[in-house]
Amino acid sequence: MQRILMVGKPNCGKSLLFNQLTGLRQKVANYPGITVEVTRGKFDKFELVDLPGAYSLNGLTRDEVIAVEEIKRSLADEDTRVVLVVLDATRLAQSLILGLQVKQLAAAQGKPVMFALNFIDEVKRVGEHIDSEGLSNALGSPVMPLSARSLDGLHEFKHALLSMADWPNVHDNKQQPPVDYSDVAARSQALASEFGIQHDIVLKNQNRIDSFMLNNWTGGLIFIAVMFVLFQSIFTLAAPLMDGVEGFIEQAASGVGSLTQRGIFHDFVNDALFGGVGSFLVFVPQIMVLTLIIGLLEDSGYLARAALMCHRPLSFFGLSGRSFIPYLSGHACAIPAIMAARTIESPHKRLITMLTIPLMSCSARLPVYALLIAVLVPADGTFMGVFNLQGAAFFGLYFFGIIMALVISQVLNRFLPRDLEKTDMPFILELPSYRLPHWKPLFQRVLNSGLQFIRRAGPIIFVVSVGIWVLGYFPLNASLEDSWLGQIGHYIEPIFAPMGLDWRYGVAILMSFLAREVFVGALGTLFGMESADEDVAGLAERVQAEGLTPEAGLGLVLFYVVALQCVATVAMLKGESGSSKLAWGLYVAYGLLAYVIAVVVNQCLGFVFA
């Protein structure tokens, strides 16, 4: 297929424009370095390619290098019809560096270039105007002013882009004057001061907010407050929603239960479907709240400030300030987070970041945390009279994961051999303007996170729940203890005895090495089958009634903080580090570490409590 290539500096709005043209939903956020891989979509009859941002053809970080390689490859390819350079009109000088370099390269290959002068809405808002005709004459290529956000000028732009791409002889416009900018920096400076807007107007606002955000005192306090609100609200905001879902499932279960006859089918529906699958649906609202808050942070422009503030403390642990963003998004899911580590300037720090991302409490752990906190922590307790105790417990678990990651980073920094061939690049980070969030895509993303969680985890949870139910139901009329599952369970029980757990937890833990979400479903099925009463409500109450000791419960939940029970993460680590041994080694190492921690906690606290 014939191709249109999109290039531009980081955070200039390429992906938002790409989404507008293709109807796809690539991640868009106000932080330089969001897109880290080549993405393809379809615009009219052309293949539209979105690249990671790059400041220049002189790529420093991995994501920039990926973009530059693709630019060079695509320019030499005859299927490439047009190169679309996206410019940030409010930061013209820095945008034109790559723009001019690409223009030069494209001219040499006889490829036409079009410039999309994005962010025109912000230019208008500060009461400025850009002479796009003049800029177009100076650049020798069309310049289309537009806003990918307000959609101003988008119609004319699409039209112009298509007619350029459709032009039959695009390849022989040799009459184009050859371009040679011996000093790209000086030239882009000159163009920006002739056509660009007053920097001071744009930067005034940003600098004023930064005088709080980056202040020695207020900056630190704001940072701590933001993190606290983030983790606390996962619990507090989501709690009413979760109750709603739980109530709905109960209703559905009793409705369906009254329709079916007692017997094997009835038991199956009740225990495997509502008990197993239902008990995990309850946690979907939490995942959506988490996505909402991370999305708000990402869109505001605060992330770059957080990265700046963390740079020095994180350097101490062998990480970079840029590790902050992968760490943060690792709280939603480790897989995109590991890819996001591509923006880290030093290969050594990038590797350490990737290896410790799995310790961030990803959303798949939420169900496990929520269940065990409901079991162990009283619902109406408060911490210092203000914070909900369960919410504080959540915060504590997240915090434990982060501390573990820092400690392990420090250890890896000492002992991981450095690859001397790859030089470290310096930490340079652009601070973007603060912006109000873009609501529509944010809500789409929130909704999507819930659906995706169900779609990804649903099938495996269903299969495991059914599998456990079948093994536990037969031979017919045997009690759960004597079922096939019970026999297997008793066989493995000695492994879990030091953790203070019986065979049912053991089965659920083993199953969760497939995917950690499975734990709650598996436990739900097991407890559902055992209990005589037929309502599926409150797995937590059942676990409580069975008497899980506090020390075993704490050990168990810490086990889930540390264990790397996600095959998809291992695959991603393998891909990004290029070492299968490293990836599987990590899987085993974190599993063992988790086990040791759980055993130690159970034994020591058991000793204290006794």
Next chain:
Amino acid sequence: MTNVLNQHNANQTLTLWGLGKSQSAVVTRIDTGLGEQITARLAEMGLADGRIVQCVRRGPLGGPMVLQLSGSVFAIEQDLASRIHISLQP
């Protein structure tokens, strides 16, 4: 400010890292030890001999400093900033 004075007293050349909040300076020399690739990139960003740089603010807790370069704002770390030599503007 004290930073700048100390460096003068010690009779060392002034580096970008010594620049205080809201001060401007002219870049006089970039450490060759940085390597060609990084030097070229710095030049593109507006950090090259003879260019004027402005420190917008110092990062909190001795973290990266914030510079305004060609109409954009960048944070750069100490390691890099102390390899860029400057002279204060009259």
